[in-house]
Amino acid sequence: MKEFGFELRVCAWAERNWPPGVAGGTDPVVARQLGTTRRRWDTIVIEPTSGGLTERAPFGETRLGSDLLSLVRHAPASWTYYRECLPDPGYPWRYVREAIHEADDRGIIETRRDGNRIEIRRRYRYPAWVDRVVAIENKPDLNAAAARRLGEQLEHDVALGLADEVWLATEASDGGVEPALLEAMPVEVGILAVSTASGAYSCEPVWQPRTLTVTDPGTRILDRPSGGSEDASAARFEYADPEWKRRKRTEIAERAYERGWRSYAGTMRPDCRYFDLEDPSGPFPRCAAKGRPQTAAECSGSCPSFEPEPPAWRTGGWPIEGGPGRATKRLLDRKRRRRRGRDP
Numbered sequence: 001m002k003e004f005g006f007e008l009r010v011c012a013w014a015e016r017n018w019p020p021g022v023a024g025g026t027d028p029v030v031a032r033q034l035g036t037t038r039r040r041w042d043t044i045v046i047e048p049t050s051g052g053l054t055e056r057a058p059f060g061e062t063r064l065g066s067d068l069l070s071l072v073r074h075a076p077a078s079w080t081y082y083r084e085c086l087p088d089p090g091y092p093w094r095y096v097r098e099a100i101h102e103a104d105d106r107g108i109i110e111t112r113r114d115g116n117r118i119e120i121r122r123r124y125r126y127p128a129w130v131d132r133v134v135a136i137e138n139k140p141d142l143n144a145a146a147a148r149r150l151g152e153q154l155e156h157d158v159a160l161g162l163a164d165e166v167w168l169a170t171e172a173s174d175g176g177v178e179p180a181l182l183e184a185m186p187v188e189v190g191i192l193a194v195s196t197a198s199g200a201y202s203c204e205p206v207w208q209p210r211t212l213t214v215t216d217p218g219t220r221i222l223d224r225p226s227g228g229s230e231d232a233s234a235a236r237f238e239y240a241d242p243e244w245k246r247r248k249r250t251e252i253a254e255r256a257y258e259r260g261w262r263s264y265a266g267t268m269r270p271d272c273r274y275f276d277l278e279d280p281s282g283p284f285p286r287c288a289a290k291g292r293p294q295t296a297a298e299c300s301g302s303c304p305s306f307e308p309e310p311p312a313w314r315t316g317g318w319p320i321e322g323g324p325g326r327a328t329k330r331l332l333d334r335k336r337r338r339r340r341g342r343d344p
């Protein structure tokens with residue numbers, strides 16, 4: 001199976017079954033392709049605290065970026081001049097004022113003027129709604145070379161300790177996952193064996209990960225010598241301080257909250273007459289022209305087989321809804337919102 005379809009199925013499975021093997025689950029927020037500027041993970045699972053999603057909901061469906069997060073953390077319960085309650089940002093205060101106006105427009109804080117001074121007051125306390133962050137790397141077709149490369153990459157993830165757990169999800173054949181390939185992985189990394197036989201899919205943990213200490217300083221491995229007899233150079237690394245990790249984890253969680261994993265409709269072409277959805281447990285995109293699931297890269301404005309929905313599809317039963325393509329986007333959006341507990 002292609003990586004894109006594989007990734008969507010891992011997301012759908014995680015949404016219903018996380019954490020693996022625990023009855024009752026955590027009602028996680030699952031998203032794709034998120035991380036830091038240096039490292040992006042295929043699947044991110046955010047385990048919220050008990051009641052965390054409900055407490056996060058008043059801040060709206062759109063994420064809070066780093067500037068808004070800093071603002072809501074420090075905004076006081078009573079009217080205060082903003083420079084007296086917010087920490088010095090380390091950049092010009094006018095950017096802070098922009099964030100204040102944005103937060104006011106979004107109804108997150110209140111503002112008033114006292115002469116030239118802007119005073120602020122919070123409307124809601126920003127909750128510590130993120131319990132654990134789990135990173136999953138997806139590699140359906142794991143061979144020896146890919147296992148070596150991935151093993152190194154996952155070692156970096158373990159050393160940094162930004163996520164509480166790191167997993168590798170790979171496709172299992174009839175005989176399971178090749179043990180020699182898994183030996184290339186760090187022991188701290190969990191392994192999910194994904195079976196996609198006969199169109200259905202299921203995942204099973206075959207190696208449990210170790211919990212990483214996200215509150216300790218992490219290590220960024222910048223350069224590592226090959227270790228051969230010709231290479232006596234030293235490894236280069238730098239520390240990632242716990243405060244940076246705490247901020248990044250919240251930023252990643254906020255982005256996951258906004259996007260979910262079904263946001264693929266935003267970059268693909270559901271307005272194409274051949275765009276279809278299959279398997280209600282996803283649903284997952286499928287291309288009728290290709291007769292198979294298409295990738296996100298294929299299903300773009302440059303697809304040679306693209307054909308717009310016939311205008312007739314937007315009349316009759318569709319005049320208000322705007323055609324099946326728009327209905328597809330609404331369906332995916334509704335499912336995404338339901339995960340955040342905003343729809344009944």
Ligand code: SF4
Pocket residue numbers: 269272273274275276286287288289290294298299300303304305306307
């Ligand atoms: S024909 Fe191209 S644009 Fe249309 S659904 Fe298939 S892949 Fe997407």
